[in-house]
Amino acid sequence: MFDSLVASATGASGAAGLDGWTRVESASCARRVAAMVDMLAVVHAADGSAERDQWCLDNWSAVTAHIGAAARITSGAASGMLLVGIALRERFPKVAALFTAGLISYPVVRAMVTRSANVIDPDALRALDEQLSSAFQDCEPLSVDKTEKTIDAIIADVDPLALRRREAQARDRRVDITIEDGSGLATLFSTLFATDAHALDLRLDALADTVCPSDPRTKDQRRADAFHALTHGADRLACLCGTDDCLAALMPPSTGVVIYVVTHQDTLDARPETPPPPPPDE
Structure with missing residues (x-):
């Protein structure tokens, strides 16, 4: 045929x-x-x-x-x-x-x-x-x-x-996380709506690709590390290539975290005293 x-x-x-x-x-x-x-x-x-x-x-x-x-x-x-x-x-x-x-x-x-x-x-x-x-x-x-x-x-x-x-x-959709005793690792099993799973898959790929080609991790390892970025609100992975000219390293992850400091106004208005000059070299 x-x-x-x-x-x-x-x-x-x-x-x-x-x-x-x-x-x-x-x-x-x-x-x-x-x-x-x-x-x-x-x-x-x-x-x-x-x-x-x-x-x-x-x-x-x-x-x-x-x-x-x-x-x-x-x-x-x-x-x-x-x-x-x-x-x-x-x-x-x-x-x-x-x-x-x-x-x-x-x-x-x-x-x-x-x-x-x-x-x-x-x-x-x-x-x-x-x-x-x-x-x-x-x-x-x-x-x-x-x-x-x-x-x-x-x-x-x-x-x-x-x-x-x-x-x-x-x-019955759910997300189960099992912490492996003593290994520092955990296993995640989940049942999601297909649309959410597809969106998560695309998001993990996008985060995994924010490092430079010299990053030593495999794609699977970077996808796993992308969960860290997701859970901490980061917009990218930190590149681990260690090179001085890495373009990805010039844009470190931004977590969007805002730190609020509660203090008195006089603390903000105070000026530190000028430190004494260093002693002259003998």
Whole structure:
């Protein structure tokens, strides 16, 4: 099928060619995601796979690191695509078929997977797969908002309890901080609204990039240190490069802290006595 899509796009021009190559792009992405899932399956099938789940670098982390290196993406992006691929294979075979045929794009597929995560009933899943594939097979282009609303409407039709589960998760949002005894470190776990989490992610990146390129810390370390800046009201990180010509060091962090001193007016009006001159050198 893929070869025929490429051949059709190659032989077309204008709008027909653009449509053809758009389908080729989506179909190629579908095979890319499927290949990621195959990589994970191979690792899980290997001898000693169960033991590696207790290692510092478990099966999932090893596969996402491998995918990231091969696909030239971050491990986080690889993890997200891998989750989508697993959901397509295990939960949405008809949607996966449309994706493989190039009839729907990856952003639409990702929206289907993420917004339907709370659908757990097998019968509801089959009905959802059927209705999603039917609704989006010949669907005209939709904005992100309309796409999400269409998906949510179908989910509400096949499994109304899924929306209640999402509302329950929103009510349970929280931030937990665990202080590690004696290490000087702490662990933070949180469940936030997606908009707030995205804003926090962008803010941490922005603060992490306020130092010069010679700063010795990694990006992850600077993002962690950015929490210090956030909690203390600072507008930037202190650069640790130690060079004399560092431009970032010329603009130290501003915390916006105002110090008020309470004193009598006569203290402010008093003038210090002129100190005696130093004795002459003998």
